[in-house]
Amino acid sequence: MRGFLTIGWKDLKGILFNPIFFVVGGCCTTVWGFSFWTGLRRFIGSMQMAAMMGQGRGGMDIHGGFFVQHISLVNLILLLAVPALTMRLIAEEKKLRTYDLLLTSPVTATQIVAGKLFAGIGAAFALVALSFLYPVSMAFFTDFDWGPLISSYLGLLFLAAGYVAIGIFCSSLTESVVLAVVAALILNVGLWFLGTGTDIVEGTFSTALFEHLSIGTHLVGFVKGTVRVSSIVFFVSLVALYGFLTQRVIESSRWR
Amino acid sequence: MIEVTNLTKRYGPHLAIDGLNFTVAKGEVVGFLGPNGAGKTTTMKIITGYMAPSDGSVKVAGFDVFENPVEVKQRIGYLPEVPPVYTDMYVNEYLTFVAKLKGVPSEKIASMVDSSLQKTNLQEVHKRLIKNLSKGFRQRVGIAQALVSDPEILILDEPTVGLDPKQVAEIRHLIQELRKSHTIILSTHILPEVQASCERIIIINRGRIVAEDSLEGLSRKMSRGQRIFLKIRRNSKELVDSIASLDGVRKVESVDGNGVLHVDTDETEDLLERLSDHVVKKGVGLLEMRSSTFNLEDIFLKLTGSESHIAKH
Numbered sequence: 001m002r003g004f005l006t007i008g009w010k011d012l013k014g015i016l017f018n019p020i021f022f023v024v025g026g027c028c029t030t031v032w033g034f035s036f037w038t039g040l041r042r043f044i045g046s047m048q049m050a051a052m053m054g055q056g057r058g059g060m061d062i063h064g065g066f067f068v069q070h071i072s073l074v075n076l077i078l079l080l081a082v083p084a085l086t087m088r089l090i091a092e093e094k095k096l097r098t099y100d101l102l103l104t105s106p107v108t109a110t111q112i113v114a115g116k117l118f119a120g121i122g123a124a125f126a127l128v129a130l131s132f133l134y135p136v137s138m139a140f141f142t143d144f145d146w147g148p149l150i151s152s153y154l155g156l157l158f159l160a161a162g163y164v165a166i167g168i169f170c171s172s173l174t175e176s177v178v179l180a181v182v183a184a185l186i187l188n189v190g191l192w193f194l195g196t197g198t199d200i201v202e203g204t205f206s207t208a209l210f211e212h213l214s215i216g217t218h219l220v221g222f223v224k225g226t227v228r229v230s231s232i233v234f235f236v237s238l239v240a241l242y243g244f245l246t247q248r249v250i251e252s253s254r255w256r
Numbered sequence: 257m258i259e260v261t262n263l264t265k266r267y268g269p270h271l272a273i274d275g276l277n278f279t280v281a282k283g284e285v286v287g288f289l290g291p292n293g294a295g296k297t298t299t300m301k302i303i304t305g306y307m308a309p310s311d312g313s314v315k316v317a318g319f320d321v322f323e324n325p326v327e328v329k330q331r332i333g334y335l336p337e338v339p340p341v342y343t344d345m346y347v348n349e350y351l352t353f354v355a356k357l358k359g360v361p362s363e364k365i366a367s368m369v370d371s372s373l374q375k376t377n378l379q380e381v382h383k384r385l386i387k388n389l390s391k392g393f394r395q396r397v398g399i400a401q402a403l404v405s406d407p408e409i410l411i412l413d414e415p416t417v418g419l420d421p422k423q424v425a426e427i428r429h430l431i432q433e434l435r436k437s438h439t440i441i442l443s444t445h446i447l448p449e450v451q452a453s454c455e456r457i458i459i460i461n462r463g464r465i466v467a468e469d470s471l472e473g474l475s476r477k478m479s480r481g482q483r484i485f486l487k488i489r490r491n492s493k494e495l496v497d498s499i500a501s502l503d504g505v506r507k508v509e510s511v512d513g514n515g516v517l518h519v520d521t522d523e524t525e526d527l528l529e530r531l532s533d534h535v536v537k538k539g540v541g542l543l544e545m546r547s548s549t550f551n552l553e554d555i556f557l558k559l560t561g562s563e564s565h566i567a568k569h
Binding site for chain 2: 002003006007010014018096097098099100101102103104105106107108253254255
């Protein structure tokens with residue numbers, strides 16, 4: 001237990017105080033900031049249009065009409081940025097040979113993986129928190145329904161944790177951080193494309209299967225404001241699956 | 257303290273170590289000696305629980321390394337070939353991290369870190385980034401890391417690589433200090449190192465133990481007798497022959513024609529006296545005379561030199 005926290009805190013500090021985090025964070029906020037501003041202008045424009053045509057608010061709410069766009073951009077950026085945060089977690093240890101230290105310390109492979117997940121998820125949550133500032137800033141200008149926004153962000157947190165688990169798994173496979181990033185990107189994108197499987201299969205069972213495996217289906221639920229247990233289970237099992245695989249990779253160095 | 261039974265490790269078809277058997281008692285300092293690629297590091301990695309053997313077993317303090325890895329790892333401080341340091345951490349911060357990782361109780365961490373800094377003479381750099389330290393200092397941080405949890409057993413893989421002669425002497429001194437309270441295995445291919453610090457030597461070559469004894473025992477085993485080194489101003493064939501005819505002299509070798517002679521002899525007590533008398537009577541100008549037992553280097557080369565030789569011993 002203590003071993004896991006020791007590794008976790010050290011790595012979390014290692015990520016947050018590393019220049020890479022500032023570069024990644026800076027890039028993300030630039031993109032989000034620009035898109036938030038243009039999106040807001042467009043939203044205000046359409047609101048005014050609707051008002052002029054005498055439709056009141058025109059059935060548009062700030063969540064569906066504007067925040068959703070921001071949230072999907074956050075998702076896209078996380079898909080690209082999280083691998084950059086997690087790439088060093090194990091690959092760098094192998095390269096620096098500090099892996100020897102971890103493997104000869106009285107900690108189990110499970111504790112090592114748990115520590116790495118803790119650090120990676122902590123850093124990814126910091127990014128998600130940054131992106132949360134944009135919609136929150138709207139609270140100064142208008143009242144809106146917080147429910148869907150918060151459930152969307154809950155979804156984003158789960159999603160980020162999934163990306164982290166994938167990133168750490170890829171990082172455990174190699175000594176090269178570049179390879180770790182590329183592999184994680186491919187797996188992340190692959191996970192999204194799994195959802196498109198619904199278009200090519202027939203039969204209710206296989207359609208339902210692909211729907212359940214699609215990240216999109218689950219995230220849309222959260223964005224719409226419905227927190228389903230099945231979606232939570234999906235994301236938790238995603239993290240557990242890749243955590244388990246990473247644990248096996250680390251454990252394998254003992255018998256290979 | 258450490259029992260190694262029939263330890264074997266294969267990397268694919270390559271046999272890295274082949275049926276090693278040895279034990280290390282509590283408080284012993286054992287030197288692991290062998291040429292590069294002999295299997296020293298592999299053996300050490302298996303003892304530390306870094307990797308599993310293909311066959312055989314290792315018991316540390318009664319715990320099987322493979323079945324109770326955590327128990328074993330708590331008792332071992334390990335310095336790998338490359339010091340396992342995080343280059344973007346401060347020395348202090350790094351040692352604190354290692355102490356926590358090794359399960360040192362939190363109230364003891366600060367004092368343990370201090371004492372390991374002191375033992376390895378790192379006080380003046382403890383607030384520097386490891387990235388900016390020289391190789392010698394990094395190596396010492398690596399040693400401090402192995403010491404920080406005050407483990408019962410220290411396994412040091414080539415601890416003095418990259419250090420300057422003064423630091424090497426310090427590390428040897430440190431090992432002398434530590435031997436009082438720790439069991440130590442150190443590997444090296446630098447012979448004086450073993451000569452200076454170890455009670456017992458295990459020489460391995462191509463994955464097998466070719467000799468295992470104390471230094472004196474090894475010297476005795478390798479050569480009954482001694483070698484006398486003579487330096488003479490006026491050397492001649494006649495002198496060499498006359499020395500060779502002395503009772504107890506086995507072989508005389510004129511080394512470089514400049515009057516340096518190696519005289520291999522039986523161990524007769526009065527031989528030195530008779531030999532010196534003989535040379536002085538000849539009036540050839542005796543400049544230097546000393547006896548030497550075979551040193552570790554001779555033994556090492558003899559043992560690891562050729563397979564046929566190994567078979568004989």
